[in-house]
Amino acid sequence: MSRRHIAFDCEGAQLIGTLDEGGETTALLIVTGGNEIRAGAWNGQAQFAARIASAGFPVFRFDRRGVGDSDGVNTGFTESAADIAAAIAALRTAAPHSTRVVGMGNCDGATALVLAKGAGCDALVLSNPWTIEGDDSDEPAAAPPAAVRAHYLRRLRDPRAILRLLRGGVKIGQLFSSLKSALRPAPPPSSLAQIFAADLKAFGGPVTILLAGRDRTAQVFEASWDKSDPRVRRCAEATHSYVESQDWLEARVLEALR
Template sequence: MSRLHFTFPCAGETLAGTLDSGREASGLLIVSDGNEVRSGAFSGQAHLAERIAAQGFPVFRYDRRGVGDSSGANRGFEKSADDIRAAIDAFRGIAPKVSRVVAFGNGDAASALMLAGGAGCDALVLSNPWTIEETAQQQDALPPPDASRARYLSKLTNPAELRRLATGGVDLGKLARGLVRAARPVAAPGGLAQRMATGLSAFDGPTAILLATADSTAQVFESGWDAEDPRIRRCERASHAYVEPHARDWLEAQLLEMLRA
């Protein structure tokens, strides 16, 4: 395995990419979450690429326009379809043996792939898709009612928490606000979630939707999605970035399963 850094064009700008080479015809395209650079937080995506490439699968990562080493203006994930398509073309160009591209996106990277209808990829691994509207982000970043109900039910059945309540160790105002939110009905999916569902419906390739059950982004997504969707796979006690050892191994297994399919 070797690692190559290079640049490629996108809509008149220059994007930076990294290829971890592999012998297999299926390759993994990693789309970064948020405004993260292609190495990921604390080099998490670079380490993931190294592990997947060690199994023989080439891995391509890139910085979209206006992020990291790439030129241009950062237009956000909702307008990044051209960046994804340019990355796919560059991946196929620099690794001509790759005949099948599996795209992996976590958070709003998953949302970007859904909005773009797969953007020309052959298979999708969509993790913890971001469905929170910008107007909602400007309010308190609170978990959905389902998550709040589960949290407070756990607290109210925990003897230690009940002792804290009885001895004044609980902020009663905060508790009251949390219980009010837990009592609210689940909100209907917003416009972003609907557009993501529409985009994904246009994609007919293999798709896996991965949800880290301890992640609030995943909880918000699931509260407005069909819980019986057969494409959903859940990793218990996992956080958004799958940093827990069991979650990291689980994520890697999901990606390898899709690459080998």
């Protein structure tokens, strides 16, 4: 596998991207979430890119304006359509044999792709989309009532959890507070969730939605999403970055690329 770094322009700012080369004609564009650099936490996205590239698919990662090695002002994920479009153009120039681009984003990276109407991607892989009001995706999301109920149902099936409760290892006040929240009705979709749904409907290409079962961002998204949507793929034991579920994540992304 060959890896090279590429500088490209976005509205007068110099952005930096990294291309893991591959011979296939379909390429993967990774859009980072939050203010994360293109290598990802603990180099996780760089390692994932290498895994996909080893299957033959070119993978391009980049730092948007004002993040990591890129110049300019960081205006957040809601204003990153130009950055994504510039990254796609740089990818096509660096890997001219790529005739199809699949855009992949996690958390607000997924939402950024949708708000940009795909920004020129041919297909989308949207992981744990951020649909919480406000744009601070580094803050933990409150679990929706359905997720709280599912959590306690799992605990009730765990003999160790029951034994801990009987032995007084659970704070009763905290338990009742959680149970009270579990009985609340589901909140209405946020305005961002509604915009996300409308913009995704306007996208004409194939879409895969990946949800990590133990991630609160995914739980909030799913609480207001169509449960029967055939585009949704769930990994019950996965956390936000799929640290323990990399094989599952790789398989789902390769499905979208193929």
